[in-house]
Amino acid sequence: MHRLPGIPGINPYGPFSTPGLNHLVHQLQQQQAAAVAHAEEIDENLEPDDPKVELVDKALWEEFHRNGTEMVITKTGRRMFPGFKTKVSGLNPKAKYCMVMDIRPKDDCRYKYHNSCWMVAGKADPELPRRFYIHPDSPATGEQWMNRPSISFHKCKLTNNIADPHVYGHAILNSMHKYQPRFHIVRCSDTSQIYSRQWRTTCFPEMEFIAVTAYQNEKITQLKINHNPFAKGFRDTGCGRREKR
Amino acid sequence: MHRLPGIPGINPYGPFSTPGLNHLVHQLQQQQAAAVAHAEEIDENLEPDDPKVELVDKALWEEFHRNGTEMVITKTGRRMFPGFKTKVSGLNPKAKYCMVMDIRPKDDCRYKYHNSCWMVAGKADPELPRRFYIHPDSPATGEQWMNRPSISFHKCKLTNNIADPHVYGHAILNSMHKYQPRFHIVRCSDTSQIYSRQWRTTCFPEMEFIAVTAYQNEKITQLKINHNPFAKGFRDTGCGRREKR
DNA sequence: CAATTTTTCACCTACGTGACAATG
DNA sequence: GTCATTGTCACGTAGGTGAAAAAT
Structure with missing residues (x-):
């Protein structure tokens, strides 16, 4: 079961070693990388697709958005709530796809919360290194992506720590x-x-948000408490033990 | 950014659309799949490798083995303890690998525990469908597999439920x-x-074990309690609240 | 009956929440 | 002083343990 090492382009034990194919592959040797890439490109585009993307929990996102969504960022990283979840249709079932997200500055302003209002408070700080977050299940077929209830990026947390060790x-x-x-x-x-x-x-x-280290708008705090299961301990449920100060 | 649908083999907007390459690729059209597979095959074997595999927590496995390892199986699935974890070296850093495990019958006997001893109690029941468990991070490069502290199969649980829904x-x-x-x-x-x-x-x-629905050998129970962090509640730690019956 | 399997439970690990006090 | 940030905490979710009782 040992293979000959160090002889590029020739593999006498490969399952497809017919002389004709070997000849063709030799012809392509110099352009091999490009040809393979090209063949894959074509292969991937033999069949069309027409992706449609839908935001999961759209109504909840809109409710936050109406009040001015805030997301807490911490040194160790904090999840987004509501979560970043999409549902995709219209992919080619056989083709492979990678799903990616990123979070971009919306403008070049710094904000402050004053008199129950967000207002511009100067120029933005220098932009931080821009990162893309590749969904860990990438690549997968269109069929696999479409069959799942949602494509969730909950593992991508928000941080303000420039020297974050979980950089990726x-x-x-x-x-x-x-x-x-x-x-x-x-x-x-x-x-x-x-x-x-x-x-x-x-x-x-409706996914736009302002990053904060502590919530500013009390309405946002209440929406988080009322909808995030992990904050259930702060809900005001009759039998509740927590009251407002 | 829209692509022409329904025209197989031609992609006027692709990054590699030079006429010469298109011609070559057309020549290969019928054998395309085989050629790509062949090119990949060659690519994957350009450089040799010589994998070495090491069992993580070998000493712990050996301690269990000396006492006759038992693993609990349940309807909903139970983890193995100690866990199935390996450490691999000697892979080709650039090549891609898939990591796979399975659990095979060791013999064709059925056992029973009698007078503090495991003994043969007849012929084995009919063998159940044999499954392979592919590590969910497969495929990954040799470099990625070797860099991680261990390759763990803790997500593969043991069950006796033939109609298990998590079949894969x-x-x-x-x-x-x-x-x-x-x-x-x-x-x-x-x-x-x-x-x-x-x-x-x-x-x-040393990973050999007997599947049980309840532990038979008390020494095995104690080893599990003493080493599995999830069973810490049963440890006999001075301040302990649990005593043997 | 005896042996094995299933169910339920208290007790853990691990980690996601906002509140709040401390810090800068 | 003011405001923003950080660390710690009680209280959740989620799920992995063997014990013990119940079921087969």
């Missing part, structure tokens, strides 16, 4: 700045191809 | 039968290729 899983944001999450579909069979392929980007304006 | 994540075993876990390295760039490639199998005899 967290989004680094500036506090008191406004952000817009984005969702990208990239049709390719391997994550290494992501940055050389077409990106199809979807943006939900 | 659980191992279905017969109670009172003896088993041997195995570890397999398969060099390939996609899980779909696993069953057509060479398997390199490692077997640690």
Whole structure:
């Protein structure tokens, strides 16, 4: 079961070693990488697709948005709530896709919360390194992505720690700045191809938020408490033991 | 950013759309799949490897083994303890690998525990469908596999439920039968290729165990309690509140 | 009956919440 | 002083333990 090492382009024990194919493959030797990439490109585009993206929990996002969504950022990283979850249809079931998200500054302002209102408080701090977060199940077939109840990015946490050790899983944001999450579909069979392929980007304006280290708007706090199961301990439920100060 | 649908083999907007390459690729159209597979095959074997596999927590496994390891199986699935964890070296850093495990019957006997001893109690029950468990991070490069502290299969639980709904994540075993876990390295760039490639199998005899629905040997119970953090509540720690009946 | 399996439970691990006090 | 940030905490979710009782 041992293979001959160090002889590029020839593999006498391979399952497809017919002379004709070997000849053809030799012809392509110099352009091999490009040809393979091209063949894959074509293969991936033999059949069309027409992706539709839907935001999960859209009504909840809108309720937050009406009050001015805030997201807490911490040194160790904090999840978003509501979560970043999409539902995708219209993919080609056989083709492979990578799902990607990022969180971009919405403008170049710094904000402050004053008299129960968010207002501009100057120029934005220097932009932090921009990161893309590749969904850990990438790549997967269109069928697999469409069959799941949602595509969730809950493992990507928000932090303000520039020296964050989980650099590849967290989004680094500036506090008191406004952000817009984005969702990208990239049709390719391997994550290494992501940055050389077409990106199809979807943006939900109701996901806009301001990053904070502590909640400013009490209405937002209450919405979080009332809807996030992990904050159930702070709910005001008749039998409750917690009261407002 | 829209692509022309329904025109197979032609993609006017692709990054590699030079006429010469298009011609070559058209030549290969019928053998395309085979050629791509062949090119990948060659690519994957350009450089040699010589994998070494080590069992994590070997000393603990050996301590269990000296007393006759038992693993509880339940309807909903139970983890193994000690866990099935390996550490791999000697892979080719650039090549891609899939990591696979399975759990095979060790013999064709049924056992019973009698007078503090395991003894043969007849012929084995009919063998259950044999499953392979592919590590969920497969495929990944040799570098990625070698860099992690261990390759763990803790998500593969043991069950005796033939109609188990998590069919692809659980191992279905017969109670009172003896088993041997195995570890397999398969060099390939996609899980779909696993069953057509060479398997390199490692077997640690100290991992042998008998599946049970309730522990038989009290020494095994104590080893589990003393070493599994989730069973800490049953430890006999001076301040302990639990005593033997 | 005896042996094995299933169910339920208290007690853990692990970690996601906002409140609040301390810090800068 | 003011405001923003950090650390700690009680209280949740989620799920992995063997014991013990109940069921087969």
